[in-house]
Amino acid sequence: MKAMILAAGLGTRLKPLTDRIPKALVPVEGVPMLERVILSLKKRGFDSIVVNVHHFADQVIEFLDRKNFGIRIEISDERDELLDTGGALVKAFDRLFRDGEKEVLVHNVDILSNADFKSLMCMSPYSERNEKSGGRLLVSSRDSTRKLIFDDRMILRGWHDLRNDKFRPESFIPVRDYKEYAFSGIYTVRKESVEEMKELFGETKFSVMDYFLDERRSCGITGLKQEDLILLDIGKPATLSQASDILKVIDRNY
Secondary structure, three states, rough: OOOEEEOOOHHHOOOOOHHOOHHHHHHHEEEEHHHHHHHHHHHOOEOOOOEEEEOHHHHHHHHHOOOOOOOEEEEOOOOOOOHHHHHHHHHHHHHHHHHOOOEEEEEEEEEEOOOOOOHHHOOOOOOOOOOOEEEEEEEEEOOOOOOEEEOOOOOOEEEOOOOOOOEEEEOOOOOOOOOOEEEEEEEEEEEEHHHHHHHHHHOOOHHHHHHHOOOOOOEEEEEOOOOOOOOOEEEOHHHOOOHHHHHHHHHHHH
């Protein structure tokens, strides 16, 4: 199985730590974030990983060259331009699907979790109005100021910012039976989706969420709700300090 770790971000929320090192190498209980994610993926059967780089890219590349994780790790180099989460997938397309893969897992570098990768990768073929199955988003009922909206078949319908009661796409009309869940930053995408991203946005900087919520999208996006999901976004100091306790819970229960 193949995965992509999104590790190119500037890490502005973790300043001043990221004034001298990339977010991906910020230690979590003595182990760099990137290493923890790689080991978690390897433990669950992933044997090929693509890592995108931009901020202090040389440090990340040197770290990966120095370590021996026993699996194939490739670099998608964004030193010329930081491409955001969607542009990163388009740039890495050849590396992600070169070996005949139909879908890959995408994982933010600053997420600690007990995510059920196996269930997430076992996508059911989704078809509505002959739509192609495009990906699956791992979600949960945890508190969040922004939620994704799904219908009763867990098909993605929209996005809700609870801070200002704003919805996307603009044409979205709330439906009583729809459910709102928090996004984990972990998901799968199929080859067809990334091809469509390139058709809609080109080889430019854009957020993958812009694609997921684009009304022109023809590839269907679904959600997988993990009831027992334990997740911590360690991309800011307040949550990074909680990592030790979360790791103990994950190690004890997963």
